[in-house]
Amino acid sequence: MNLKELARHLGLSQSTVSRALNGYQDVSPDTRERVLAAARRFDYSPNASAHRLATGHSGAIGIVFPSGNDPLLDPLFTDFLSGLTNSAARRQTDILVSASLDSAEASYRRLAQRGSVDAVVLSSPLVEDPRLPLLDRLGIPCVVHGRTRSPRPYAFLDIDNEGAFRQAAELLISLGHRRIGLVNGDRRQAFAVDREAGWRSALLRAGLSAPDTLNGSDIMTDEAGYRLTAGMLANATPPTAVICSSIFSAMGACRAIRDRGLTIGSDISVIAHDDGITSIRPEAHHPPLTTTFSSIHRAGERIAEIVADLIDGKDPARCQEVWPVDLIFRDSTRPPAGA
Amino acid sequence: MNLKELARHLGLSQSTVSRALNGYQDVSPDTRERVLAAARRFDYSPNASAHRLATGHSGAIGIVFPSGNDPLLDPLFTDFLSGLTNSAARRQTDILVSASLDSAEASYRRLAQRGSVDAVVLSSPLVEDPRLPLLDRLGIPCVVHGRTRSPRPYAFLDIDNEGAFRQAAELLISLGHRRIGLVNGDRRQAFAVDREAGWRSALLRAGLSAPDTLNGSDIMTDEAGYRLTAGMLANATPPTAVICSSIFSAMGACRAIRDRGLTIGSDISVIAHDDGITSIRPEAHHPPLTTTFSSIHRAGERIAEIVADLIDGKDPARCQEVWPVDLIFRDSTRPPAGA
DNA sequence: CTGAAAGCGCTTACAG
DNA sequence: CTGAAAGCGCTTACAG
Numbered sequence: 219m220n221l222k223e224l225a226r227h228l229g230l231s232q233s234t235v236s237r238a239l240n241g242y243q244d245v246s247p248d249t250r251e252r253v254l255a256a257a258r259r260f261d262y263s264p265n266a267s268a269h270r271l272a273t274g275h276s277g278a279i280g281i282v283f284p285s286g287n288d289p290l291l292d293p294l295f296t297d298f299l300s301g302l303t304n305s306a307a308r309r310q311t312d313i314l315v316s317a318s319l320d321s322a323e324a325s326y327r328r329l330a331q332r333g334s335v336d337a338v339v340l341s342s343p344l345v346e347d348p349r350l351p352l353l354d355r356l357g358i359p360c361v362v363h364g365r366t367r368s369p370r371p372y373a374f375l376d377i378d379n380e381g382a383f384r385q386a387a388e389l390l391i392s393l394g395h396r397r398i399g400l401v402n403g404d405r406r407q408a409f410a411v412d413r414e415a416g417w418r419s420a421l422l423r424a425g426l427s428a429p430d431t432l433n434g435s436d437i438m439t440d441e442a443g444y445r446l447t448a449g450m451l452a453n454a455t456p457p458t459a460v461i462c463s464s465i466f467s468a469m470g471a472c473r474a475i476r477d478r479g480l481t482i483g484s485d486i487s488v489i490a491h492d493d494g495i496t497s498i499r500p501e502a503h504h505p506p507l508t509t510t511f512s513s514i515h516r517a518g519e520r521i522a523e524i525v526a527d528l529i530d531g532k533d534p535a536r537c538q539e540v541w542p543v544d545l546i547f548r549d550s551t552r553p554p555a556g557a
Numbered sequence: 558m559n560l561k562e563l564a565r566h567l568g569l570s571q572s573t574v575s576r577a578l579n580g581y582q583d584v585s586p587d588t589r590e591r592v593l594a595a596a597r598r599f600d601y602s603p604n605a606s607a608h609r610l611a612t613g614h615s616g617a618i619g620i621v622f623p624s625g626n627d628p629l630l631d632p633l634f635t636d637f638l639s640g641l642t643n644s645a646a647r648r649q650t651d652i653l654v655s656a657s658l659d660s661a662e663a664s665y666r667r668l669a670q671r672g673s674v675d676a677v678v679l680s681s682p683l684v685e686d687p688r689l690p691l692l693d694r695l696g697i698p699c700v701v702h703g704r705t706r707s708p709r710p711y712a713f714l715d716i717d718n719e720g721a722f723r724q725a726a727e728l729l730i731s732l733g734h735r736r737i738g739l740v741n742g743d744r745r746q747a748f749a750v751d752r753e754a755g756w757r758s759a760l761l762r763a764g765l766s767a768p769d770t771l772n773g774s775d776i777m778t779d780e781a782g783y784r785l786t787a788g789m790l791a792n793a794t795p796p797t798a799v800i801c802s803s804i805f806s807a808m809g810a811c812r813a814i815r816d817r818g819l820t821i822g823s824d825i826s827v828i829a830h831d832d833g834i835t836s837i838r839p840e841a842h843h844p845p846l847t848t849t850f851s852s853i854h855r856a857g858e859r860i861a862e863i864v865a866d867l868i869d870g871k872d873p874a875r876c877q878e879v880w881p882v883d884l885i886f887r888d889s890t891r892p893p894a895g896a
Numbered sequence: 897c898t899g900a901a902a903g904c905g906c907t908t909a910c911a912g
Numbered sequence: 913c914t915g916a917a918a919g920c921g922c923t924t925a926c927a928g
Contacts, residue, residue, distance in 0.1 A: 231916075234915070236906070236907060263671050265672050267905080268606075268904070268906035269905080272905080276605070296632070307664075312653050314654075331601075332603065333605050441841070570898065571899090571900095571922080572899060572923080604920085604922065607923090609922090610904045610905065610921080610923095611903080611921080611922040613904070
């Protein structure tokens with residue numbers, strides 16, 4: 219059933235039926251009623267391609283990710299995508315997931331020129347991210363999940379990474395810790411730089427030092443968390459607490475602590491950033507982990523809304539949000555031994 | 558730059574340019590050359606919506622997943638999606654990820670009627686899966702990842718789950734084990750039923766029993782794996798070996814074994830099914846785990862190809878593949894204690 | 897081998 | 913408030 223047939227059935231013109239269906243005001247109440255009823259009865263839904271061609275909008279949001287080092291393999295990205303998708307579905311928008319074989323640039327260009335998407339979401343921004351100027355040049359509206367360096371205002375949703383890690387460090391300091399290790403993500407990622415700044419500022423403000431030996435950075439896996447933490451614990455002056463950038467690196471950090479015969483909490487305190495992914499819950503850990511918490515799933519949901527605003531013409535400079543992060547105190551943080 | 562402009566630039570008709578671009582044979586070699594060169598020079602790419610409207614093909618493959626119990630949260634699904642996406646991109650097809658708010662039925666229907674996708678991929682089929690007859694009724698071509706019950710032939714790619722678990726059990730039996738536990742996935746899932754059948758047939762064939770106390774089934778998480786294994790180990794006659802349906806449940810099983818003061822390998826043998834996800838590698842485990850192995854990422858890649866065949870009109874009955882599974886012997890399987 | 901023309905199924909000024 | 917008509921940017925018989 220298409221529009222033409224539906225119109226004929228109703229004895230109306232396609233124009234009127236189309237307007238009624240699209241909620242225009244200049245349609246008499248009862249024709250609108252009739253049209254809507256008929257559409258329901260014949261289970262009519264407008265052809266997507268025709269609608270897109272006519273309006274010039276694709277009704278889809280794109281996400282491009284590099285092949286090879288595939289963030290889809292990353293549960294965090296996945297959870298984010300899940301939120302994005304759910305929220306997009308509510309507004310009838312499709313999410314188009316696309317792998318970049320050649321370069322991210324080629325993929326974005328293809329999407330833009332073919333008119334496959336109205337906007338894209340940019341995940342895991344680097345401190346200096348070439349994708350943002352590229353999208354700008356291609357004229358593709360874009361919402362960044364996180365923040366990056368940019369000469370002009372852009373739409374983004376980020377959490378307060380700096381504030382979160384400052385708070386975490388301050389909590390440890392107030393418990394009496396003086397050597398606090400950072401098990402951070404990759405420093406090319408913008409969020410890792412912000413978290414390092416938060417950690418550093420809390421330490422310096424308390425008159426403590428923030429030495430390189432306590433400032434670890436790597437991918438956020440169990441293995442890397444183990445390696446970084448084991449390295450710190452092998453120091454002449456090991457930390458009495460560590461702050462981890464993800465629940466995965468925290469798992470590794472905990473293993474490293476245990477493998478050294480130490481007890482989490484009483485010997486070494488641990489705080490982890492928790493993105494709220496469902497597969498690993500810090501409160502179910504032994505001992506339950508103190509966390510800085512912000513749901514990445516909800517961030518995905520919200521970003522779909524921001525994208526919709528942007529497509530509706532909202533000024534990117536007004537599409538900027540920074541979410542506060544909760545600090546949730548559990549059993550993995552205690553005063554240092556001998557304090 | 559659109560087709561009309563490109564044609565004007567070349568002094569040709571839109572028809573000729575279109576045919577040259579689409580590789581038709583009835584175009585003279587040098588006009589083809591000229592057209593291709595101009596397209597490259599002006600960086601022309603055809604408008605997706607127009608192409609779709611004209612051809613009736615959307616150039617996209619859909620995946621619908623239930624919201625709430627979201628498989629996107631599942632790393633296995635994620636890894637599969639990654640393979641699918643990569644492979645689809647190679648043939649210029651988009652992957653459309655769509656959450657079903659209401660019901661999977663409503664989502665599929667919307668996709669079908671709006672013509673958003675040419676085909677869908679059906680993941681995690683149940684033994685009796687209502688989605689398959691639904692898609693049949695809606696006339697949407699579909700490739701199943703796995704197998705399910707169906708009155709008529711359908712396209713699928715599956716691994717030999719039954720054979721894999723039979724082999725795994727046979728290996729343990731040949732090492733001297735006589736009580737072999739199964740830490741299976743949810744029995745509503747088709748693959749879990751097949752794996753149980755493989756386990757059972759190996760035991761019965763060897764004159765052993767396959768009691769319910771050794772036949773565990775639940776979701777494939779660390780927690781559930783722990784619970785099921787701990788339950789079996791608390792039996793009067795505990796198993797001397799367990800076969801786990803995923804690397805996640807195997808992690809839990811290993812914890813349960815250790816928590817009971819037992820050693821993996823010498824006290825209790827462990828075999829896990831490994832889908833080859835990158836985040837957890839069985840060879841890096843202590844001890845390295847014996848596995849039945851098949852890459853779910855490659856399955857995703859292959860399914861995009863099968864979908865392409867199906868759209869090209871290939872008979873679904875001829876789009877059926879069952880992949881053999883490798884049994885990889887590592888240190889977590891040994892003869893039972895006292896054997 | 898090439899071009900003029902119709903058509904894919906919508907939307908949207910424009911006229912009435 | 914409604915309809916006739918043009919247009920979105922492609923593809924594809926059909927004629928030559």
